[in-house]
Amino acid sequence: MSTDIAVPERNSPVALTSAMVVSLQDQVAALDAAYRLAQSLCKTTFAPKDYRGKPQDGAVAILFGQKLGLDAVQSLQNVIVxxxxxxxxxxxxxxxxxxxxxxxxxxxxxxxxxxxxxxxxxxxxxxxxxxxxxxxxxxxxxxxxxxxxxxxxxxxxxxxxxxxxxxxxxxxxxxxxxxxxxxxxxxxxxPTQATSERVTAADIIAAPQEPEQALEPEPAEEWVDVEVEETPSADEEADQVEADPEGGDPE
Structure with missing residues (x-):
């Protein structure tokens, strides 16, 4: 029985998936650190008005600026949305x-x-x-x-x-x-003509449900009993009068 550990190839799907997971974990950790920093910075007058009191936006700006070589304060001052x-x-x-x-x-x-x-x-x-x-x-x-x-x-x-x-x-x-x-x-x-609205799961859950509109019932089909004598129309009555003016039964 072999005791060798199988190591996935560098460009194999398993290796690429593992690398993506590690990258996402690093981004989550970086975002958490940026958010904790933004919570303090966005309360100060050093933060522009667009970021003041908005640590979530400030955290993203800090991460964005970091990729450009800017520190946290420089990012808040220079990344403009x-x-x-x-x-x-x-x-x-x-x-x-x-x-x-x-x-x-x-x-x-x-x-x-x-x-x-x-x-x-x-x-x-x-x-x-x-x-x-x-x-x-x-x-x-x-x-x-x-x-x-x-x-x-x-x-x-x-x-x-x-x-x-x-x-x-x-x-x-x-x-x-x-x-x-x-x-x-x-x-x-x-601004671009196409607009979108950000909706979270909480918004969907909290949104009042509109009552479903009841469908109007379709009119029932009228059935005619073949044994019931139909009332003659006006033209049919006129034809009967011409054939029998006295209204008597024919012999």
């Missing part, structure tokens, strides 16, 4: 890239045009540089000027933020995974 989507200010995106050795620099920035370039740390040449150009013509074509008045009051900052955020996402998408927009971009786009 708009229309249900997490976002980062363009300057925070740039800081994340610089911390990982990537380069992002400004080529041009005016009230009419902004140009920003980025280069990965492992790029072999400047031919791999990413560049984003935002000008007021592009803003007007997209209709953003009508939705966000800052393009009229702060055009230089808005155009630069647009170009900077786009360059950062193009240069290191693996770092900013899950960050599709910066807050200004989300405000430009606005």
């Amino acid at each position: 708009i229309h249900g989507k997490p976002s980062l200010e363009a300057r925070t995106m740039r800081a994340v890239l610089l911390a990982h050795g990537h380069k992002v620099w400004t080529v041009e920035t005016t009230a009419e045009r902004a140009v920003v370039r980025g280069r990965r740390a492992d790029a072999d040449s400047d031919e791999q540089d990413e560049e984003s150009v935002w000008d007021m013509e592009r803003v007007r074509k997209a209709g953003y000027e009508k939705r966000n008045e800052k393009y009229r009051t702060e055009p230089t900052n808005m155009l630069y933020a647009r170009a900077l955020a786009e360059t950062c996402r193009r240069t290191a998408p693996e770092l900013l995974i899950g960050i599709e927009y910066d807050p200004n971009e989300l405000r430009d786009i606005g």
Whole structure:
């Protein structure tokens, strides 16, 4: 009898399932730690109003920021949720890239045009540089000027933020995974048309049950006894009168 212990192969379904379970357990432990930390931080004035008194949201923001290299306080200050989507200010995106050795620099920035370039740390040449150009013509074509008045009051900052955020996402998408927009971009786009409502099991249990509407009974079919003499119609009576005007029985 063999005493060897069977070890599943690395990419076998058993090994992958075990790895997933361990990963989920790690996430649960991390969320628990983040929540306990958020319970204290979200009571202070250091927490933005969107997170103040909301440790659940704060805990998720802390976990999200941790993946980007931000500590708990930085996460609460910089991870902004708009229309249900997490976002980062363009300057925070740039800081994340610089911390990982990537380069992002400004080529041009005016009230009419902004140009920003980025280069990965492992790029072999400047031919791999990413560049984003935002000008007021592009803003007007997209209709953003009508939705966000800052393009009229702060055009230089808005155009630069647009170009900077786009360059950062193009240069290191693996770092900013899950960050599709910066807050200004989300405000430009606005909420999506499709909406959903989060419903928990407790909500379903506590919801009053609407009484079922009774179905109206279908009308019963009328049965006619073949032995019962049917009442003649008016046309039939007229025919009988013409055939026998005196109403007598025929011989």
